[in-house]
Amino acid sequence: MVLKKVSNDKGPQLVYSNNSGVNILEIGGLKFKDHNRSGKLEDFEDWRLKPAQRAQDLAKRLSIRDIAGLMLFTSHLALPSVGDRGQLYDGEEFDATKHSPSDLSDIQKKYFLKNRIKHTLVAKVQSPRVAAEWNNRVQELSESMPWAIPVVNSSDPRHGYKANAEFNEGSGGQISQWPESIGMGATFDPSLVKKFGEVASKEYRAMGLTMVLGPQVDLATEPRWMRFNGTFGESAKLTSDLGTAFVEGFQDSNQTGEWGVNSVITMAKHWPGGGVIEGGRDAHFGYGKYGVYPKNNQSYQLKSFEAAIDQKSTDVQRTAGIMPYYSISYNFDSKHENVGNSYSRYLITDLLREHYGYDEVVSTDWCITADEPTNVLDILSGDQCWGVEDNYSIGERHLRLLMAGVDQFGGNKDPEPVIWAYDEMCKLMGKPWAEKRFRLSARRILTNMFRLGLFENPYVDIEKANQIVGSKEFSHAGVDAQTKSVVMVN
Structure with a gap:
C-alpha cells in the first residue's frame, strides 16, 4: 500500500491511497480530495464547511442502498478472525504461513464491498500494529468505492482486565490498564475520568478506532445486575459528573473545545437505564427482559442521560x-407499549428526540431483529427481539425501529431487510416521506464522520501504533488511577 500525503498551509493534511482512484482538486491554493471523482468541488468535499453542512450535502446525494449500508454495524470482529470469531480467508481457515493477521477475511470483504457497511465493532486484536494495519486495509478498500466514504471502527471497553464477557472481550492486552467504571466511580473524581478519555482516545486513534461504545451511564440501583461493574455507581449526580467527563475526554481529547484528529465518538448507553432489570437478571436473556420501576423512579434513572445529552x-x-438497552422498560409511559427500548416510539422519538431535543445518532444494541435464541442460556445463539418476538418478520422489525426513530442497527450486516423496510415505508407514508426519513439518519451518521476528519485522512501511522498504545506514560496514568480507585474496608 502506498499512501500519498498532501499538505494545506491553513488546513488539514490529506492522505489517500495510490490505488483508490481518488484525485486531488486545487482551488485558490487549497487542496481537497475528489471523493466522487467528479472533477469539481462538492460541498461534502470542502473541509472549510461545518460537518453538519457537509453531511447534509452528501446525505442528499446517496442512494437508499448506500444509506442502508451506513445504517449497518458489523458484529464483533477478531483480528485475525480465529477461534470463536473465526472466518475464512480465501476459502480456508486462517493460516499464518499464508495470511497476515491484518488481512481482511472473505466475509469482511463482503461487508464492505457488497453490503456497503461503514461501521465495525472490533473486539479481539492480536496487537495494536495489527489493528492499525487492518484499519488501513479497510480504509483503502472503502476509499476505492463510489463516494470514498471512510469506515468508523468502534470498540467496547478495552482498558480493563476482564475479557471473558461478550460486551468486554476487547479488554486486556497491549494497552494501558485502568479501573473498570465502578472503580472510576470509587475515586469520585471527574478529572481522573476525563484524563482517562484523553489517554484512551489517543490509543484508540493510533489503532484506527474512532468510536467507543460507552460510557455506560446506567445507574447501579440493582446490585445483582451482571453489568454492575460497567456503571459508575448508584448515584445519579456522581454518574452524571463522571459520564460527562468521559464524553468530553474522548471527544475533546486535545482540550481545544473542538473536534480534532484525536477525537473519538462516544455512544452513551443504555437508554433509558438498563440496571433496573427485574430480579437482577439481564435482558441479554429472555428471562430477564423486563426493566421494572417498583417505586416509580423512572425520572431518577434518566438523570445521568440528561447530563450526557444536555442541549x-x-x-x-x-x-x-x-x-x-435490550430490555422492555415496563409501563415506563402511559401508552404501556411494552416493547424493547429501541422499538419504543415513545422512548426514542417522543422522549429522547422531541422532549430532550436530541438530534444525534441512535443505534440499537447488538442483534435485536432476528428471532429469539432457541437456547435460553446462550446470548450468541439468536437475537433479543423482546416485545416483538411474535407476529413480526425481520423486515417488519427493521421498519418498526426506523419508525420509532432509530438510525443504526447494531450487529446487523444484511442490507436487504433495511431496503424492504424502505419499500414498505414508501407504501405506508409515501416515497417523499420515506426518502426524507432515510436521509435524516444519513445526515446524523455522516456528521460524526466529518467531525472526526476521516474524509480527509482515515489512515493511521502503523509504526507509531505500538509506541502510543500502552506507552509508559499512559500505563503509569492507568496504574495511578487504579491506586486512587482502591477502597479500604475496615
Whole structure:
C-alpha cells in the first residue's frame, strides 16, 4: 500500500491511497480530495464547511442502498478472525504461513464491498500494529468505492482486565490498564475520568478506532445486575459528573473545545437505564427482559442521560450517540407499549428526540431483529427481539425501529431487510416521506464522520501504533488511577 500525503498551509493534511482512484482538486491554493471523482468541488468535499453542512450535502446525494449500508454495524470482529470469531480467508481457515493477521477475511470483504457497511465493532486484536494495519486495509478498500466514504471502527471497553464477557472481550492486552467504571466511580473524581478519555482516545486513534461504545451511564440501583461493574455507581449526580467527563475526554481529547484528529465518538448507553432489570437478571436473556420501576423512579434513572445529552452543552461535550438497552422498560409511559427500548416510539422519538431535543445518532444494541435464541442460556445463539418476538418478520422489525426513530442497527450486516423496510415505508407514508426519513439518519451518521476528519485522512501511522498504545506514560496514568480507585474496608 502506498499512501500519498498532501499538505494545506491553513488546513488539514490529506492522505489517500495510490490505488483508490481518488484525485486531488486545487482551488485558490487549497487542496481537497475528489471523493466522487467528479472533477469539481462538492460541498461534502470542502473541509472549510461545518460537518453538519457537509453531511447534509452528501446525505442528499446517496442512494437508499448506500444509506442502508451506513445504517449497518458489523458484529464483533477478531483480528485475525480465529477461534470463536473465526472466518475464512480465501476459502480456508486462517493460516499464518499464508495470511497476515491484518488481512481482511472473505466475509469482511463482503461487508464492505457488497453490503456497503461503514461501521465495525472490533473486539479481539492480536496487537495494536495489527489493528492499525487492518484499519488501513479497510480504509483503502472503502476509499476505492463510489463516494470514498471512510469506515468508523468502534470498540467496547478495552482498558480493563476482564475479557471473558461478550460486551468486554476487547479488554486486556497491549494497552494501558485502568479501573473498570465502578472503580472510576470509587475515586469520585471527574478529572481522573476525563484524563482517562484523553489517554484512551489517543490509543484508540493510533489503532484506527474512532468510536467507543460507552460510557455506560446506567445507574447501579440493582446490585445483582451482571453489568454492575460497567456503571459508575448508584448515584445519579456522581454518574452524571463522571459520564460527562468521559464524553468530553474522548471527544475533546486535545482540550481545544473542538473536534480534532484525536477525537473519538462516544455512544452513551443504555437508554433509558438498563440496571433496573427485574430480579437482577439481564435482558441479554429472555428471562430477564423486563426493566421494572417498583417505586416509580423512572425520572431518577434518566438523570445521568440528561447530563450526557444536555442541549446547553456544545456538540463536542454532548455524547454523539445513544444506545438503548435490550430490555422492555415496563409501563415506563402511559401508552404501556411494552416493547424493547429501541422499538419504543415513545422512548426514542417522543422522549429522547422531541422532549430532550436530541438530534444525534441512535443505534440499537447488538442483534435485536432476528428471532429469539432457541437456547435460553446462550446470548450468541439468536437475537433479543423482546416485545416483538411474535407476529413480526425481520423486515417488519427493521421498519418498526426506523419508525420509532432509530438510525443504526447494531450487529446487523444484511442490507436487504433495511431496503424492504424502505419499500414498505414508501407504501405506508409515501416515497417523499420515506426518502426524507432515510436521509435524516444519513445526515446524523455522516456528521460524526466529518467531525472526526476521516474524509480527509482515515489512515493511521502503523509504526507509531505500538509506541502510543500502552506507552509508559499512559500505563503509569492507568496504574495511578487504579491506586486512587482502591477502597479500604475496615
